[in-house]
Amino acid sequence: MQKVAVIGVGNSKFGNRNDVNVQELAFEAVKQSIEDAGVSPTDIEFVAFGSAGAGAWYEESLPAVTISEYCGLTGAGLVRCEAACATGSAAFFTAYSAIASGYAEITAAIGVEKMRQIDTPTAMEFIGRSGYYTWEFHNFGLTFPAYYALHATAHMAKYGTTEEDLALVAVKNHKYASMNPVAHFQNKITVDDALSSMVIAWPLKLYDCCPITDGAASVILASEEKVKELKIDTPIWVAGIGYSSGTANLSKRLDYVGLEAAVQASRMAYKMAKITPDQVDFANVHDCFTIAEIMAYEDLGFCKKGEGAKLIREGQTEIGGKIPVNVDGGLKAKGHPIGATGCSMIYELTKQLREEAVEKSRQVPLKNYIGLAHNVGGTGHYCYVTILRR
Amino acid sequence: MSAMPTIRSREMRVAHDIPISKTLPFWEGLKQGKILATKCKKCGKLHFPPVADCSCLSSDMEWIELSNEATIETFTHVVVRPATFQHEKPYTVAIGRLKEGVRVLAWLTNFKPSEIKVGMKAKLVAKQTPQGQLTYEFTRPE
Numbered sequence: 001m002q003k004v005a006v007i008g009v010g011n012s013k014f015g016n017r018n019d020v021n022v023q024e025l026a027f028e029a030v031k032q033s034i035e036d037a038g039v040s041p042t043d044i045e046f047v048a049f050g051s052a053g054a055g056a057w058y059e060e061s062l063p064a065v066t067i068s069e070y071c072g073l074t075g076a077g078l079v080r081c082e083a084a085c086a087t088g089s090a091a092f093f094t095a096y097s098a099i100a101s102g103y104a105e106i107t108a109a110i111g112v113e114k115m116r117q118i119d120t121p122t123a124m125e126f127i128g129r130s131g132y133y134t135w136e137f138h139n140f141g142l143t144f145p146a147y148y149a150l151h152a153t154a155h156m157a158k159y160g161t162t163e164e165d166l167a168l169v170a171v172k173n174h175k176y177a178s179m180n181p182v183a184h185f186q187n188k189i190t191v192d193d194a195l196s197s198m199v200i201a202w203p204l205k206l207y208d209c210c211p212i213t214d215g216a217a218s219v220i221l222a223s224e225e226k227v228k229e230l231k232i233d234t235p236i237w238v239a240g241i242g243y244s245s246g247t248a249n250l251s252k253r254l255d256y257v258g259l260e261a262a263v264q265a266s267r268m269a270y271k272m273a274k275i276t277p278d279q280v281d282f283a284n285v286h287d288c289f290t291i292a293e294i295m296a297y298e299d300l301g302f303c304k305k306g307e308g309a310k311l312i313r314e315g316q317t318e319i320g321g322k323i324p325v326n327v328d329g330g331l332k333a334k335g336h337p338i339g340a341t342g343c344s345m346i347y348e349l350t351k352q353l354r355e356e357a358v359e360k361s362r363q364v365p366l367k368n369y370i371g372l373a374h375n376v377g378g379t380g381h382y383c384y385v386t387i388l389r390r
Numbered sequence: 391m392s393a394m395p396t397i398r399s400r401e402m403r404v405a406h407d408i409p410i411s412k413t414l415p416f417w418e419g420l421k422q423g424k425i426l427a428t429k430c431k432k433c434g435k436l437h438f439p440p441v442a443d444c445s446c447l448s449s450d451m452e453w454i455e456l457s458n459e460a461t462i463e464t465f466t467h468v469v470v471r472p473a474t475f476q477h478e479k480p481y482t483v484a485i486g487r488l489k490e491g492v493r494v495l496a497w498l499t500n501f502k503p504s505e506i507k508v509g510m511k512a513k514l515v516a517k518q519t520p521q522g523q524l525t526y527e528f529t530r531p532e
Contacts, residue, residue: 135439142495146466152466199467256463
């Protein structure tokens with residue numbers, strides 16, 4: 001396999017972006033990433049495009065082609081990837097594989113989602129149907145907050161995790177989002193704000209849930225040979241990628257206190273990168289709901305099973321703690337444009353590893369120069385774990 | 391819905407006809423108050439929700455009626471509801487484990503929210519809604 005590096009990254013402003021259509025939104029991230037890499041659109045041989053809600057929460061059914069045309073990428077190999085909320089990482093893996101396999105030298109992974117062109121109950125309907133429609137939605141109307149609420153209830157019953165613990169995750173991620181200009185939310189919140197917010201799907205309340213966000217992120221990848229040829233200053237190498245999946249029916253899972261797909265994907269990624277969890281300097285984890293961040297600490301091996309709440313209580317996942325997590329605000333407060341999230345995680349890891357976090361106040365300290373992205377699709381239906389190293 | 395200028399896409403209404411011919415005994419069973427699962431005759435695996443084809447790739451299945459005693463493993467109260475459930479009151483969704491070992495996800499009814507605990511017993515029953523929709527739910531054991 002060829003070595004592969006990230007050589008360019010771009011991220012649009014996340015939020016309510018009804019000032020742009022899906023093509024224009026993607027363009028913001030694509031342009032940044034191509035300029036960051038110092039290449040031109042015609043240098044890109046293959047494009048792996050990620051969007052989960054094409055034709056549903058926005059109008060275009062084949063956004064890969066409309067966006068490719070809009071961004072000057074027509075002619076490159078092209079595919080749309082879907083792995084629910086892990087769509088961006090699936091696109092990244094596809095773009096990575098095209099180079100690792102020797103097929104291509106320069107590729108792009110582009111993730112985009114436009115989620116706010118329809119009303120909120122309809123958006124919740126589309127996301128709620130993204131489990132097993134026939135068995136979980138048709139008669140039972142399970143929403144996405146409800147999927148994770150089922151995990152929160154089980155985690156609270158088994159390990160004594162509390163609603164206050166969940167609130168601490170929201171408070172931390174809002175704090176870092178307020179320091180990140182691309183984040184959807186720019187406001188800090190308190191534990192009381194979180195605890196007194198309206199119930200969405202008990203025990204999850206409004207501030208336990210990520211917002212419905214528009215956004216795009218783009219990543220340019222290159223082979224080792226191209227990195228040399230282009231004289232890239234600070235290539236960020238793909239050290240490991242792991243993947244796994246879980247049953248469509250939640251009722252077929254063995255427990256509801258973690259996501260087995262995340263455990264398996266992270267083991268695979270650690271093995272490929274030849275590292276252990278304690279060597280990771282910082283991580284971006286899939287905190288679509290606050291309970292998901294606590295389970296991620298455990299599933300990724302940052303702490304023992306059942307001790308995730310302890311990690312957040314002790315502040316170990318803040319900058320200065322044992323392992324800073326989601327210091328860009330995470331899905332929770334930066335926002336979660338479904339198809340863009342995986343690529344946005346790679347954007348953040350790359351910026352941090354280059355030590356060019358736009359806002360110095362949220363630059364993480366680097367010892368091993370290793371960052372990890374954990375991107376879950378559905379409720380552990382898909383999982384990708386990507387480890388980058390400078 | 392938007393303060394910025396937009397054009398509105400053409401409106402389209404969509405509903406899918408989902409084939410049930412291969413699992414028809416399950417849907418017929420609900421009408422008779424029974425909850426049926428399928429069991430693979432080759433590997434012995436019990437499937438709920440019922441399937442016509444086993445993960446061992448055999449399609450030689452038999453129908454088994456499930457017991458109705460469940461232990462609730464987890465639950466949530468869904469307050470903010472999706473578009474097609476707007477007419478419903480907030481509802482409780484639970485996952486219960488039956489003594490046969492399979493788990494079932496369904497609504498949990500007839501309990502006060504404060505009574506619902508992980509580990510409690512509930513009864514799984516088949517149901518036809520007033521609108522004729524076939525379903526099943528957990529309810530209070532007799």
